[in-house]
Amino acid sequence: MSEPAIRLDNVSKRYLLGEGGASRRGGSLRDSVTSRLRLAPPRIRGEMWALRDVSFEVPHGQAIGIVGRNGAGKTTVLKILSRITHPTSGVATTSGRVGALLEVGTGFHPELTGRENVYLNGAILGMRRSEIDRRFDDIVDFSGIPAFVDTPVKRYSSGMRLRLAFSVAAHLQAEILFVDEVIAVGDAEFQRRCLQKLAEIELEGRTVILVSHNLEAISRLCRRALWIEEGTVRSDGPTAEVLDAYLDAGRRGTLERGEYHRDDEADIALRSIDVRQDGARRPTADNRRPIELHMSFVTRRPVADLDVAFTMINLSGATVLVERVADALGVLTLEPGVHDLVLTVPPVLNRGDHVVGVRIVEDGHLVMEEQHGAFVHLDGRGSGTTAAVLHLGEGWSCTSSTEP
Amino acid sequence: MADDSDLPQVVNRPGGATVGEQFRELLEARELIGFLAVRDLKSRYKQTVFGLAWAVLQPLIGAAVFLVLMTRVVGVDTDPVPYLLYVFVGFVAWTYFQASFTSASEVFTRNTDLITKVYFARLASPIAALVPGLVSVVVGLAVLVPMLLAYQRSPGWPIVTLPLWLLALFVATLGPALMASALLVRYRDLRQVVGLGLQTMLFVTPVVYDASGIEGGVRWLYYANPLAGVLAGLRWSTIAAAGPPTEAALSLGVAVVLVAVGMFVFRRFERTFADVI
Structure with missing residues (x-):
């Protein structure tokens, strides 16, 4: 080997931008001739390094x-x-x-x-x-x-x-x-x-x-x-x-660049998603204690019949949970403002990597979806395989008696 | 993969493939050239009502128009060869050159996916575009048989050289086609120049007239046109026209040189195909 x-x-790979050089749209003979004869400056607007x-x-x-x-x-x-x-x-x-x-x-x-x-x-x-x-x-x-x-x-x-x-x-x-x-x-x-x-x-x-x-x-x-x-x-x-x-940087990046705010005109806009434990945001959490899924969103008009769901998938591709707020609190009726939702997940999940997403549904219509909102690595106890969704680590009992 | 010593190793470096690598690739792509040519042939004739008849109609109509125009109005003399035969062979070859050159030159600009989404020996595309036209040439020449019978002419032994002249026609088209296909990727407005060039080419090539009368130094210049020699050979081998003059050798030489130039230009521009298209 x-x-x-x-x-x-x-x-490294460089692309020249603009019409005179190797532009991505194909140049023209006229541009090439005029720039070579110095009749007109080459119309190169710069370069872009696709790889470095x-x-x-x-x-x-x-x-x-x-x-x-x-x-x-x-x-x-x-x-x-x-x-x-x-x-x-x-x-x-x-x-x-x-x-x-x-x-x-x-x-x-x-x-x-x-x-x-x-x-x-x-x-x-x-x-x-x-x-x-x-x-x-x-x-x-x-x-x-x-x-x-x-x-x-x-x-x-x-x-x-x-x-x-x-x-x-x-x-x-x-x-x-x-x-x-x-x-x-x-x-x-x-x-x-x-x-x-x-x-x-x-x-x-x-x-x-x-x-x-x-x-x-x-x-x-x-x-x-x-x-x-x-x-x-x-x-x-x-x-x-x-x-x-990657997901960690992606989430922080989009928040920093304000991408979740790009729909400033939107009536309902997501502001953040994160995973916390013991009150602090964590990319790695202990699966022996509860974790909290946090999300924050803005509404700019009164809404009725709003349902919000957290989704969680593990990296084996299995859907770990889909929890809708309507199942617990009923559909939400909200005045304009910023709203924070928290879902506490009891310590039953197996070790491994999990991706948290959110979905906002108004009156039966999907208005916002973020599939890869946050990433959490659960550590602690667990079976050797991460193929199992749950790890209980308790609940067993064993009773024995002597043969009659 | 226990042993990777015999695995083909491919290196992609800034200058592009070497000439040797390129020839090896082209050789490996010979089946692909066949598939691409067959695709063109099938799709061309599946869509048209006339099918293969179109291959005959195109030169036939051209020949008919010039038969009337040249014999009645201008008054050319191709004696002893009947003008209809003379001009028909001319148009069979010209139609091949013009149609194949055009489709080869646009082969990349019309199928950008073949450049940006997949890699294979890129020379295969313009070469394959020159193949379907050969079928039309053969069909056109087959139609010549009843015409020869009607005029009671026999081509005689030179007919055995016909495959060589067909090859020469292919080679004469290949050089310009390679150049145009590569340059059009980079310079889209070259299309107009190509149109003008084809028009000029039709006039300076003895398609509708007889070139044997041209004398002096101009004659050499005239036969620097690759098609001039090819046409002389085709007419000699099919309709018993006069044998090709010694100057025809110049035509063939220029055709070969143009293929070499075409390869050079193609290699040069091929490197940036995917970046500029």
Whole structure:
């Protein structure tokens, strides 16, 4: 194992902004000629470093998740690794056949049948004809649309098209697989199948890089995560630790930047979500004592029939709780002002990482939702596995008697 | 993966792939070129009412118009070859050049996903765009058979050289197509220049007239146009026109040089495709 599957050495990527240079919208000959003849100054408005000195290695067989805000540089990493674009400086090396899934169905042609598109798309992704022949039945079976395989793709629903496209890509025999957000599309059933397939791929010992906003998916599939912020690696390590730092910063950042206030005109706006224990905000709490979920929101008109829910999921993807205030206090009727809601959770939860979200529903309509509002790592006692939602740690009894 | 020594290692560095890497990639993409060409062919003929007939109608209509115009109005003489045959072959080849060049030059700007969402040997796209037109050429030339019978002409032994001239037509189109496909990604307003260039090309190429009368130093210049030599060869091998002049060698040489220049330009601009499109 001399050479890792993936290695980035001080990779940087610069984009020139503006029309004269390599703008993202394509330049024009006129601009290029006039600037070269010095008839007009080049219209370069500046530069943007999508990546700056990014270095990391991924050994063979490891699955790694990349998190970060939009525009942080996650996709640029994948584009450089899959050679869609070149680095401005630095070197990216991959050892093994690479399959990149930056978008499903690239090159699908609506006039061609499903069968024809499987071959075309497979070839675009780098499969040999003989390889597609061999796996054709598997691909069609997995897509779940064998009856339509000889129908032109233009008659497919978008869901069918997506299933077929993902199926082709999932059967690509690549040693290294890059997946970017594709699992964020499609219905819940499709997403479940995608995740299951990716888990199988990982079990087969292939190397996977998964870029996603779906933190549950990352924590379930990847033991290691990379957090990229403004083109640099902010954190690299065990998934739970990285996600903890990421969500923590994310929540604080949005509050600092006042993003929760962006709807200043909104009648109902969230101000904060956090997890506390013993009266103090904590990213890590003891699961032997109660924890409190706090949220604060503003209303700017009188509201009636308001329901607020806390949600909690653990990083195995299981929903731990959905607690609605209406079930305990009844629906809320509030005058304009700032309102604080607290839910005390008794010490029954298992150890592990949990993500807290909130939902505000008025008169049956969802008005506000924040799925990744806060992160809490519960520590203390617990079973070895974090797959269990609850850990009671008490309640047992044992009575014995002698045999008659 | 117990042993990774035989795993293909790919390095992405600022300058882009080396020439050697690029040729290896292109070789690996040969099946893909086929799939892309077949996709174009199928989608083209699935959508049209006339289907393959279109491949014949286009040069036939061009030939008919010029038959009337040139023989009745201008009065050209391509003796001993009937003008209809002469101009029809001209239009079959010209239609190929014009249509294939156009579709190859727009192959990236029309399918930006192929650049920004996936990677494969990018040379494969413009090359594949030149393949479907060859089917139209073959169909067009098949229509020539009854025309030859009607005029009681036989191409004779030069017909065996036809595949070579078809290859030459492909090569003559390839160079300009590579250049245009790469440059259009960067300079969108080049499209107008391309249109003007094609128009000029139609006039300086002996599509509707006979070039054998041109004399002197201009003659060499004239045959610096790759299509001039290719057309002479095609007419020689199919309708028993006069053999290609020695200057045709210059045409073929220029065609090959243009492919090399096209490759160079393509490589240069390919590096920034995904960043500028």
